[in-house]
Amino acid sequence: MKIQAINGFKDILPENVLLWQHIEKKAREVFQRFGLREIRIPILEKTELFVRSIGEATDVVEKEMYTFPEAGLTMRPEATAGIMRAFIEHGLHVQQPIQRLYAIGPMFRHERPQKGRQRQFHQLDTEIIGSVDPQIDAELISMGQMLLDELGITTSLEINSIGCSQCRPPYRQKLVSFLESRHDDLCEDCKRRTYTNPLRVLDCKKSTCREIAKDAPSLLEEVCDNCKGHFNQVQASLDRMGITYTLNRFMVRGLDYYTQTTFEFLTDDLGAQSAVGAGGRYDGLIEQLGGPALPGIGFAMGMERLALLLEQQNNRPHMDSEMDLFLAALGPQSMDYCETLVHKLRKKGIRAAMDYSGRSLKAQMKQANRFKASFTLIIGDNELLEQTGIIRNMSTQEQQPIGLDTNTDQLSNVLAEIVR
Numbered sequence: 001m002k003i004q005a006i007n008g009f010k011d012i013l014p015e016n017v018l019l020w021q022h023i024e025k026k027a028r029e030v031f032q033r034f035g036l037r038e039i040r041i042p043i044l045e046k047t048e049l050f051v052r053s054i055g056e057a058t059d060v061v062e063k064e065m066y067t068f069p070e071a072g073l074t075m076r077p078e079a080t081a082g083i084m085r086a087f088i089e090h091g092l093h094v095q096q097p098i099q100r101l102y103a104i105g106p107m108f109r110h111e112r113p114q115k116g117r118q119r120q121f122h123q124l125d126t127e128i129i130g131s132v133d134p135q136i137d138a139e140l141i142s143m144g145q146m147l148l149d150e151l152g153i154t155t156s157l158e159i160n161s162i163g164c165s166q167c168r169p170p171y172r173q174k175l176v177s178f179l180e181s182r183h184d185d186l187c188e189d190c191k192r193r194t195y196t197n198p199l200r201v202l203d204c205k206k207s208t209c210r211e212i213a214k215d216a217p218s219l220l221e222e223v224c225d226n227c228k229g230h231f232n233q234v235q236a237s238l239d240r241m242g243i244t245y246t247l248n249r250f251m252v253r254g255l256d257y258y259t260q261t262t263f264e265f266l267t268d269d270l271g272a273q274s275a276v277g278a279g280g281r282y283d284g285l286i287e288q289l290g291g292p293a294l295p296g297i298g299f300a301m302g303m304e305r306l307a308l309l310l311e312q313q314n315n316r317p318h319m320d321s322e323m324d325l326f327l328a329a330l331g332p333q334s335m336d337y338c339e340t341l342v343h344k345l346r347k348k349g350i351r352a353a354m355d356y357s358g359r360s361l362k363a364q365m366k367q368a369n370r371f372k373a374s375f376t377l378i379i380g381d382n383e384l385l386e387q388t389g390i391i392r393n394m395s396t397q398e399q400q401p402i403g404l405d406t407n408t409d410q411l412s413n414v415l416a417e418i419v420r
């Protein structure tokens with residue numbers, strides 16, 4: 001019996017890894033432009049970290065976590081909690097009042113696998129910690145937008161404010177009363193959510209619940225003056241930068257730690273999955289985890305969804321050749337000669353390959369093509385005797401003679417010049 005990968009856990013094969021590397025490279029480049037530094041945090045953390053930050057009554061904590069109950073450990077379902085734990089543990093705020101961080105890596109959630117939804121998936125995660133300034137919110141959003149733009153991915157941006165610890169509790173009360181008045185029409189999940197996490201009813205996907213949500217009191221209208229002012233300034237900043245967005249008063253986000261600004265980058269091109277990235281402010285989170293009372297804001301983008309969109313929106317980047325030079329050796333002496341040559345070229349940083357099985361020239365040229373080699377050097381034992389090989393430019397098909405020296409020193413220099 002063949003052993004196969006488990007459901008929701010996927011291999012990323014070499015052709016696709018190129019696409020992933022392209023996304024990661026672009027992300028690092030853009031994040032660094034905004035002063036973010038990379039942080040690498042563990043995959044396994046104490047379960048309590050996620051329960052205390054994400055919230056007990058959220059889908060993630062209630063039903064999506066991969067937990068080892070006896071050990072009290074959980075595989076991270078997202079990165080923010082771990083980054084905040086590390087931030088507090090190492091007192092990063094002492095070093096620098098505003099910390100700008102990013103992390104890239106796998107996350108784990110036990111949900112039903114479908115296109116763009118896996119159990120092991122990967123996120124690009126960004127955080128700016130230490131400032132309540134609304135311009136920081138806009139700056140972070142602009143960074144997400146810039147990354148998507150530069151990848152050539154088209155999305156729409158929706159924003160909302162979900163208030164703070166001052167204005168959300170009274171709103172929540174109002175919302176619960178409203179939901180109770182429509183209790184019988186809610187789906188089973190939302191009947192329960194009315195008491196555990198009423199805000200989530202607002203973004204339930206069921207059409208009946210959506211109809212009810214339309215009549216619900218709007219949080220955007222009920223937030224306090226401070227939150228309103230903050231949100232207005234975020235919008236003013238986005239306007240100044242020419243970033244287009246729409247207000248979505250039903251967007252509440254799935255994690256409890258969010259306050260004030262929340263946002264999502266959305267697409268219609270991924271079937272049931274609409275969010276490519278999402279984030280928001282989390283002003284009470286660090287304190288709640290036993291750290292200093294510092295605010296923060298961040299977002300996460302799903303790598304699988306970015307990769308799918310790049311392919312689907314026909315923006316698969318052109319991949320460079322994977323090999324600078326292929327050495328086609330035809331005959332036992334030339335094989336030994338090429339072995340030395342390939343070794344010297346690699347030491348010079350040239351990507352070089354050869355075949356040791358003494359196959360025909362035709363077969364070896366095929367192999368050079370499979371490698372997407374930029375050049376091929378053809379050497380048979382006769383050429384070796386006459387000290388002249390043939391170098392072929394694989395894209396123009398041009399061929400030229402090239403002198404062969406006995407100890408390959410000079411030739412390796414000449415070849416390095418040609419293929420660089």
Ligand code: ATP
Pocket residue numbers: 078109111116117118119120121122123253254273274275276277278279300301302303304305
């Ligand atoms: P969704 O509504 O699609 O479940 P979410 O609100 O749970 O998303 P977040 O926790 O905000 O997602 O994570 C940010 C991003 O991570 C999402 O926008 C998405 O691109 C990606 N993501 C989340 N869960 C998955 C998953 N199971 N598989 C692939 N990507 C995911």
Ligand code: MG
Pocket residue numbers: 254
């Ligand atoms: Mg989810």
